[in-house]
Amino acid sequence: MRSFRFIHAADLHLDSPFRGYMSIPSAEITSCIKESTFTAFRSLVDLAIREEVQFVVLSGDIYDLSDRSLRAQIRFQREMLRLGQYNIQVFIIHGNHDPEDGNRADLKWPAHVHFFSSKQADMIPVYDSNGNELAHIYGISYPTKSVKNSLIPKFKIIDSNQYNIALLHTNLDSNPSHDNYAPSRKEDMLKLNVNYWALGHIHTRQIVHEYPHIVYPGNIQGRSIRELGERGCYLVEVDETKSTQLTFYALDAVRWFHKRINISHLINEQELKDAIELGLKEIEEEMGDRASVVRFTFEGRGPLHYLLNEEINVKELLLEYNENTLQWLNDEQTFTWIESLKINTSPDISKEQFMNESHYLSDLIRISQHLSNDMDQLQTFGDEALSSLKSHLKAGKYIRDMNSEKQLLEWLENAEELALHLLVEQEK
Template sequence: MKKIRRRGIHLKSFRFIHAADLHLDSPFKGYMNIPSEEITSYIKNSTFIALQAMVDLAIREKVQFIVLSGDIFDLADRSLRAQIRFQKEMLKLGEYNIQVFIIHGNHDPEDGSRADLQWPDHIHFFPSNQVEMIPAYDTNGQEIAHIYGISYPTKSVTSNLTKKFNITDVNQYNIALLHTNLDGNPNHDNYAPSQKEDLLQLAVNYWALGHIHSRQIVHENPHIVYPGNIQGRSVRELGERGCYIIDVDETKATRLTFVSLEAVRWIHHKIKITDLKNEQDLKNIIDKQLKILEEDKEYKPTIVRFTFEGHGPLHHFLNENINIKELLLEYQEYTIESLKSDQFFVWIESFKVNTSPEISRDQYMDDSHYLGDLLRISQHLLNDSKELQDFKEEALFSMKSHLKAGKYLREMDSEQQRTEWLKRAEELVLYLLLEEVKS
């Protein structure tokens, strides 16, 4: 690729892709015992299929470059298979003069073992000893942006890497790659911790972050963005997974478009049993939801977890372990029997049960028994938001000092959430007390 540095700065419009956390060749622990070779093979290859979809997208949308913000590989000791597959796709991008800028994260740090593969000039890996700047060029060899980045030397990076960035050129469009746990997200390891204020102090137009697997636009103008991972790897990583296409115009105005890339989509669907009278009703509602997934216009292979919740006459049936096992096996066997090698599938990963028996709340409300006291106190709290708040503060006081639980509670502390917690607690206590009385 011919590169010519221009004199003076005259900004041009350009387009690039931001992706992160590819986790190529992820082992998908717990999902490799599915009794279908076609399904297990497809799941195991899903990260590679998503990578190929990203490359095809870059070519189709005529982007000038791609930034990859860490954890390209799933393990520090990268599998040879993953490295060769990645190299193959990167070489394809070179045929279209698409540059690629890459940092290493905690899963694929620099000190991990790797094959001695040759990488062409359009592929740029940032070092770990310092922040480096590499210009991005358009197809005419004209400079369009400055790309900054720093990799992880080892897995456990606990220092704030933003302190190593020194970006002062406000005339250029500056993009910075960083694999970081921003603002102490409790759901991820606290590697390279940073604060939003750290990022906003630097003359960066677009912070291309990685590490957090849920996509989020943390800030706009300047942009601070997590694209999430390109392929969900369990029921904890639900829904669409992919990358952002970013369009920048001559005024530095920045527009983001999310594009899903996942080869397999994970779904968690909750089913209320309150209106279900018998096993046929249960089967009907499962069949209905499966039909909706099978007719989805995107037609992507799907793995779904169903959770039954609420109270009703099917509670005791669902809580008999053998019934759930037989129900799951029947649906899974049907999927395998109807599967062809090139066929879309919906695989039920599991049935989870979180139900309670039918309880007539009004039946106990006026009772002088302690169940009546419990219900009357609960009703009073539901009618008085101030008292509910005070009650919540007292009940959860000890948990608020916990590092992860405290942050989780603060994030979810709304009047609606407090009401939901109280209703769920009431339902659980009623169930436990009535079960104790029966026994």
């Protein structure tokens, strides 16, 4: 066997609409965000050319919608042609966002671009420039958006001595954070003679298993504040002994951050301003020439609680920093845009001042402390309090999955904070 290198990427979501971010009062910023999926994909192609890989595997959701935009298809074809100039082959499956039955333009695809069908998990051999066989690539596409059954039984491995790569767009082990399309189990994957499972669908990168490798590269471009941190692809290097090494490369053109600021040690407006600017500086140092979008969440107890809970003050803070960003926006379109300022603070209330008083607040604190020290009673209390949510069709599964001791204690603490805050505010 010969050594080779390839890139594994998934969930490109080309031409994603970025709903909620197109109202920013700057054509430069909105254009940068709107173009970010295309920019990230060009960076992927640049990486493949620079690293001289033999092939690229794309594990589904190339486009954002089944009725894929003509612009996205033309741009994707353009990048495929660019890879062809360097004899880099491409292997592609379609996922739930871009299934086979979606509307497609009648475009001509070059011979080095291989699309797997939805009928069965076909095998396509991949060769180097001298005609030497490097690996067998297997894959299967989605026929329609909603694939409810496992596709693993459709994989029939021909040669167990070959280095086998399988492309699959799947929700592995029923991850509750994602739609349960083409559900699969790790134990079923391990039964097949596959050396590398190139997965897609889950947007957070993770190496689920090594030897055989089961890998999610995540998406190449974060699309909202729910997709934080760097996004990109894996460069995979396989040597003559089938030893497999992965290196992650960030590709995202715009990165999302969530910065939390605890106000417990902040005394005045100057210290609040300094804390925000420190957060912005940390992002700018990390990002270099990349653009970023950040959400600040203020939390904890402190004297600035009342200032931050005046809506006009929050609006003025947000307006001031974002106007400053617009003023200094440079030609390279590097910026840090504050998406929002979220307030989750409490007044600086001392629990001890109520504990020795005959006061309903002291009763509340004592009940809370008693529950936190008795997990059986806390579990019973939680079951009663959450019973209606647990029976809810959609919310129920999330509540049941989160029903750990740690989570119950966190909810109890948050409930105590909120109750104290509301009751103290009511007494004023």
